[in-house]
Amino acid sequence: MVAASVQNDEAIQLIKQQCEVNGIQFKHVVTQSEAFGIHCAYSQFKNLGVDRWLAVLGARMWTQSPVAILDLGTAATCDIIVDNQHLGGWIAPGFQLMRSAVISNTSKVFANQMTPLNIGLGKDTPECVNLGGLAMLQGFFYSAKNLISSYASEYEIFLCGGDSVMLSELLADNVTMKPDLVLEGLSRFIPH
Numbered sequence: 001m002v003a004a005s006v007q008n009d010e011a012i013q014l015i016k017q018q019c020e021v022n023g024i025q026f027k028h029v030v031t032q033s034e035a036f037g038i039h040c041a042y043s044q045f046k047n048l049g050v051d052r053w054l055a056v057l058g059a060r061m062w063t064q065s066p067v068a069i070l071d072l073g074t075a076a077t078c079d080i081i082v083d084n085q086h087l088g089g090w091i092a093p094g095f096q097l098m099r100s101a102v103i104s105n106t107s108k109v110f111a112n113q114m115t116p117l118n119i120g121l122g123k124d125t126p127e128c129v130n131l132g133g134l135a136m137l138q139g140f141f142y143s144a145k146n147l148i149s150s151y152a153s154e155y156e157i158f159l160c161g162g163d164s165v166m167l168s169e170l171l172a173d174n175v176t177m178k179p180d181l182v183l184e185g186l187s188r189f190i191p192h
């Protein structure tokens with residue numbers, strides 16, 4: 001059994017105990033300064049979320065080109081890898097966080113629970129909030145694209161996380177959905 005958790009060491013301990021009771025080999029995967037020849041950008045490497053680290057390791061199973069990983073979940077994160085080096089990344093609010101932040105810090109802005117899929121201009125308050133959030137995510141994407149394309153003309157952008165569907169209209173030959181990157185990275189630690 002291999003397991004990793006970005007926030008819940010209690011869950012890891014429970015799984016570990018169950019493995020011990022049942023005689024199952026257990027490995028707790030954490031962020032390292034280097035794994036499979038890939039180097040972490042953080043000097044304080046333990047501070048990099050293990051989900052981000054596993055996505056980095058997973059991305060290198062798909063391509064050796066420069067790659068930007070955009071994980072659009074609770075937070076929106078970007079991680080860039082060139083050759084065998086993780087160069088670093090960004091952490092920003094995800095779509096739901098942006099939406100709740102704008103509502104809770106204003107008095108007349110309200111929202112609905114819709115998920116916008118195509119960019120456009122809102123004609124009422126909730127639509128403006130939703131499309132504003134989508135525009136922010138698209139801006140995150142274009143900033144990553146701008147940066148990664150400065151390293152090489154051939155590059156890849158991988159999208160994952162629950163809100164990656166919101167960037168569907170930006171998919172292209174080198175912009176692809178890779179929903180399982182974190183688990184693919186984790187799978188590299190399965191003993192053969």
Ligand SMILES: Nc1ncnc2c1ncn2[C@@H]1O[C@H](COP(=O)(O)OP(=O)(O)O)[C@@H](O)[C@H]1O
Nearest residue numbers: 071072073074075094095096097160161162163
């Ligand atoms: N069926 C779903 N259940 C929960 N969240 C969903 C679902 N479909 C899309 N989402 C979106 O996915 C986001 C959570 O993404 P996820 O990658 O699971 O988060 P995290 O990175 O925190 O694990 C939520 O902001 C939500 O908007």
Ligand SMILES: CC(C)(COP(=O)(O)O)[C@@H](O)C(=O)NCCC(=O)O
Nearest residue numbers: 006047048049051052073074075091
């Ligand atoms: C940035 C994150 C919250 C993203 O998690 P997510 O929203 O995908 O659940 C997570 O990777 C984390 O807690 N990271 C620790 C800080 C860092 O990576 O620098």
